Amino acid sequence: MGENKKILVVDDEESIHLLYREELEEDGYQVFSAMNGEDALEIFESNPVDLVILDINMPGMDGIEVLRKLKAKRPSVPVILSTAYSEYKHDLGSWASDDYIVKSSSLDELKTSIKKRLE
Amino acid sequence: MSPERSLLEKTKDVLSRLIKINNASVDLRDRLEQIVLLIAGAFEVTFCGFFSLQRRGDSFILEAASDCSHRKADICCLDVEEENLRQSIREKRLLIIADWSNDPRRTYWQKITGYKPRSFLGIPISDENVTYGALVLLHDRPRAWAQEEVGLLDIAGQAVAGALRSADALLSSKERIVETLAHENAGMVRELSTLYKISGHLMTTVSVDEIGKTVIKAITGDEGLGFDRAVICLMDEQEQVLKGVWRGEKGEESSARDVIIPLNKDGGALAQAVQEKTPITINAKSDPVLGKIWFGGLECVDCALVPITAKDKVMGVIVVDNSCNNRAITRENVCVISMLANHTGLALDNARLYTFLDRTNKELVEARGLLAEAEKLAAMGEMASTLAHEIRNPLVSIGGLARRAIKVVNGDNGGKRYLEVIVDEVGRLEKTLNELLDYVQEPEESYVKKDINHIIEECLELMRREFEEGSITIIKDLESIPPIWCDQRQIKHTLFNILLNARQAMPGGGAIQVSSSVEDDEAGGYVTCTIKDTGGGIPEAILHNIFNPFFTTKKGGSGLGLAISYRIVSHHGGKIEVENEPGRGVAFSVKLPMNSAHRGYRVFKPKNRVKKQKIE
Numbered sequence: 001m002g003e004n005k006k007i008l009v010v011d012d013e014e015s016i017h018l019l020y021r022e023e024l025e026e027d028g029y030q031v032f033s034a035m036n037g038e039d040a041l042e043i044f045e046s047n048p049v050d051l052v053i054l055d056i057n058m059p060g061m062d063g064i065e066v067l068r069k070l071k072a073k074r075p076s077v078p079v080i081l082s083t084a085y086s087e088y089k090h091d092l093g094s095w096a097s098d099d100y101i102v103k104s105s106s107l108d109e110l111k112t113s114i115k116k117r118l119e
Numbered sequence: 120m121s122p123e124r125s126l127l128e129k130t131k132d133v134l135s136r137l138i139k140i141n142n143a144s145v146d147l148r149d150r151l152e153q154i155v156l157l158i159a160g161a162f163e164v165t166f167c168g169f170f171s172l173q174r175r176g177d178s179f180i181l182e183a184a185s186d187c188s189h190r191k192a193d194i195c196c197l198d199v200e201e202e203n204l205r206q207s208i209r210e211k212r213l214l215i216i217a218d219w220s221n222d223p224r225r226t227y228w229q230k231i232t233g234y235k236p237r238s239f240l241g242i243p244i245s246d247e248n249v250t251y252g253a254l255v256l257l258h259d260r261p262r263a264w265a266q267e268e269v270g271l272l273d274i275a276g277q278a279v280a281g282a283l284r285s286a287d288a289l290l291s292s293k294e295r296i297v298e299t300l301a302h303e304n305a306g307m308v309r310e311l312s313t314l315y316k317i318s319g320h321l322m323t324t325v326s327v328d329e330i331g332k333t334v335i336k337a338i339t340g341d342e343g344l345g346f347d348r349a350v351i352c353l354m355d356e357q358e359q360v361l362k363g364v365w366r367g368e369k370g371e372e373s374s375a376r377d378v379i380i381p382l383n384k385d386g387g388a389l390a391q392a393v394q395e396k397t398p399i400t401i402n403a404k405s406d407p408v409l410g411k412i413w414f415g416g417l418e419c420v421d422c423a424l425v426p427i428t429a430k431d432k433v434m435g436v437i438v439v440d441n442s443c444n445n446r447a448i449t450r451e452n453v454c455v456i457s458m459l460a461n462h463t464g465l466a467l468d469n470a471r472l473y474t475f476l477d478r479t480n481k482e483l484v485e486a487r488g489l490l491a492e493a494e495k496l497a498a499m500g501e502m503a504s505t506l507a508h509e510i511r512n513p514l515v516s517i518g519g520l521a522r523r524a525i526k527v528v529n530g531d532n533g534g535k536r537y538l539e540v541i542v543d544e545v546g547r548l549e550k551t552l553n554e555l556l557d558y559v560q561e562p563e564e565s566y567v568k569k570d571i572n573h574i575i576e577e578c579l580e581l582m583r584r585e586f587e588e589g590s591i592t593i594i595k596d597l598e599s600i601p602p603i604w605c606d607q608r609q610i611k612h613t614l615f616n617i618l619l620n621a622r623q624a625m626p627g628g629g630a631i632q633v634s635s636s637v638e639d640d641e642a643g644g645y646v647t648c649t650i651k652d653t654g655g656g657i658p659e660a661i662l663h664n665i666f667n668p669f670f671t672t673k674k675g676g677s678g679l680g681l682a683i684s685y686r687i688v689s690h691h692g693g694k695i696e697v698e699n700e701p702g703r704g705v706a707f708s709v710k711l712p713m714n715s716a717h718r719g720y721r722v723f724k725p726k727n728r729v730k731k732q733k734i735e
Contacts, residue, residue, distance in 0.1 A: 015516035022523055057508060084511035085504065102553075103511055105518020105545045 037061030078117035151183035159185030171252035218261035321466035335367030353435035429464035518545030590628030624654025643714030651706035
């Protein structure tokens with residue numbers, strides 16, 4: 001299903017990684033996990049990642065900073081912001097991410113978005 | 120020099136000096152003193168004095184004396200029993216006693232002069248019908264009086280009479296002037312005290328109506344300025360007309376709202392008084408406009424038109440006349456009315472200022488209330504945002520992993536059912552969290568021109584299946600309405616909320632009537648969308664709570680649906696009206712202004728906790 005596309009998940013929560021990895025791998029994606037911005041950039045540099053799922057609030061480098069650096073390296077790779085905050089949704093345009101999804105226990109919305117970006 | 124020659128010289132000298140004295144000084148006492156000094160010197164006597172006969176005729180008063188010691192005595196009375204003098208005066212002839220040494224009567228004079236005179240000469244001073252008194256000459260030695268001397272003294276006596284007469288005339292004319300002045304003053308004092316009282320009263324009231332009534336009373340009342348009638352017109356700057364407000368006759372005031380005077384040439388003298396800012400006195404006959412302001416139509420009496428000004432701005436005009444007694448309007452009348460008009464202007468300006476302050480204060484209190492609400496919401500938003508992150512992440516994990524667990528659980532040992540409950544409950548928690556955040560967060564507004572009917576259709580389409588499943592009939596009654604500026608997403612959210620409530624109020628099915636219409640009003644009109652259900656209505660006891668956040672009657676409801684809807688509509692400058700029929704149903708009307716200028720302002724905007732950065 002995922003045609004072996006590579007997805008990088010950046011989040012500081014272990015349980016989110018567990019959930020996302022299982023769900024995405026089940027759909028046939030190859031999943032990379034980063035617990036912070038620095039790790040994320042390192043993985044992004046050394047792997048041909050097709051899509052990034054990025055949390056905003058993280059210790060150290062925050063998601064916006066990571067987004068800026070990712071886009072500076074490979075602007076064509078879609079980045080989906082996935083966060084517990086809904087209020088930043090309206091600032092999406094200025095942040096230049098590809099989508100903004102409020103985290104939910106149902107991953108349907110996220111999966112739809114991923115599918116759309118990787119078509 | 121021969122004695123004749125010297126007497127002639129003396130006569131000439133005395134006469135010329137007498138003329139000089141009479142011409143030089145206007146002060147009577149001054150004149151008399153100069154005359155008695157002249158006489159005493161010219162005739163070489165030890166004393167010369169003028170005694171005035173008092174009005175009651177029983178005593179004399181020494182008014183002027185050649186001897187300094189007597190001048191200082193203010194009043195020196197000579198008993199009228201002094202027979203010599205009385206006689207001389209009565210008979211209007213000179214009394215001469217050349218040698219008085221053996222006469223006991225001279226003791227009177229000793230009291231006055233301090234010595235016993237030996238010689239006495241009294242000259243009555245009188246006019247044809249007035250007796251002023253007598254000039255008395257005394258000498259400490261016997262003295263004979265030549266005929267020429269007596270003649271000269273007679274002339275001197277006439278000079279004294281002349282001085283007294285002119286002084287008298289002057290005095291009486293002065294009295295007359297003073298009396299006239301006093302009379303005029305009394306009028307002026309009365310007017311001034313009326314003005315004072317009125318202005319005191321005017322300055323203590325801030326009610327325009329009371330000011331007008333007070334002024335009318337002051338002009339036409341018995342205790343006031345005494346005019347027969349008065350009308351007060353006030354300026355309407357917007358329409359550029361003078362509008363009659365109060366009318367008064369004999370202290371009774373009534374409304375003069377029927378009077379409207381244009382401020383152009385059709386306004387006649389009234390418009391002229393406003394434009395020139397000066398009072399005008401005019402006969403009503405010569406100005407047809409003036410006739411309109413009274414009850415009785417055209418009159419032929421003088422009117423005074425006095426502009427009411429404050430800070431150099433004309434606020435209105437006071438019109439007065441004397442229709443009953445036809446008294447002329449004097450310059451003084453106009454002056455007094457002008458003063459009153461000034462006070463009226465100040466009082467009206469005060470009242471205007473007060474009204475302005477009062478309104479501003481109310482607005483301030485209101486704004487403070489809004490601000491407090493905004494701050495409360497901001498605090499709530501802050502707290503909710505923080506909580507959201509803390510709660511949402513674990514919820515995502517719990518719910519997400521429970522969903523996964525359902526997939527991997529084998530067999531029917533009940534575990535799957537437990538997991539399903541967990542998934543459902545997490546879903547409910549997440550929904551509540553979203554609604555809470557929706558309420559506390561100011562959504563980004565994006566206004567577009569949109570036909571509300573389209574939004575209604577979209578909502579109905581979204582819920583079509585839901586309505587079908589719930590056996591709910593939709594009755595549409597959509598009028599053609601012009602597009603209005605609105606946030607499409609928010610209005611959709613609002614209508615959706617109300618439709619959802621209607622649906623939930625009718626679990627056994629029913630009908631929802633959706634209508635739209637346009638209503639005109641002063642502010643440019645409203646577009647109204649009404650959603651009416653047959654769900655039994657809202658119990659009266661809770662009706663006032665329905666827009667409160669977190670108030671709900673639904674199991675599992677967040678209580679935020681209508682609260683959010685209410686806020687959205689308020690922000691659009693509109694309102695939600697509820698028509699409740701307990702037992703039958705309820706109708707919610709969303710009214711949105713067509714004029715975008717009435718759109719509300721943003722109450723609250725949450726702080727972004729994440730710095731925005733531009734991506735190069």
